[in-house]
Amino acid sequence: MYWVNERKYDGPYYLANFIYPRWSTFVKTVPRPQSAKEKHFASCQEGCLKDVERCFGIFQSRWAIVMGAARMFDVKLLRSIMMTCIILHNMIVEDEYDYDAVDEYELDSMNNSKTQIYCAHDATEDP
Incomplete structure (x- = not known):
């Protein structure tokens, strides 16, 4: 649950870029931010998107299952695959840490x- 403009939302939302359709669950960046608030939002969202893309790049370089088409799996299986990749990644990082x-x-x-x-x-x- 979260609040935006004094309105309560219960459903999920996803940070997306311009290639995704205009759905209410996709929150896209401001195309040409003018105000300080819009610039701050665009900067934060672009930073989050960059972090997610980097994480997927790391996962794709280590595990081939992440490179495949995700549409073939149901949501529960996708969640299990991603959680497994995250746990394995964290275990590897901790093992390699000096x-x-x-x-x-x-x-x-x-x-x-x-x-x-x-x-x-x-x-x-x-x-």
């Missing part, structure tokens, strides 16, 4: 905020 590595912070030129950078060198060495 807990002894030094955490370093570097200025992100795209964001102007501090971003944590994984560094695999010893604290006594120069990076």
Whole structure:
């Protein structure tokens, strides 16, 4: 459940781009944002879409089942496939993580905020 313009919505919604049809469940970005509010919304949505596309790219490079046509599966099976891929991915990342590595912070030129950078060198060495 969520609220938009003081109206309660119970159904799901999906962030989408311009290639999807105009359905009420697809929330598309503002084509030419003018106000600060529209620019903020467009920026946030584009960031979320980029994150999802990156995740699917990682999954597709590791597991061939994600590359296939999804229409052949029912919703429950798709959910199970995606949850399995997410769990396996998280297990692989945790297994490969070096807990002894030094955490370093570097200025992100795209964001102007501090971003944590994984560094695999010893604290006594120069990076």
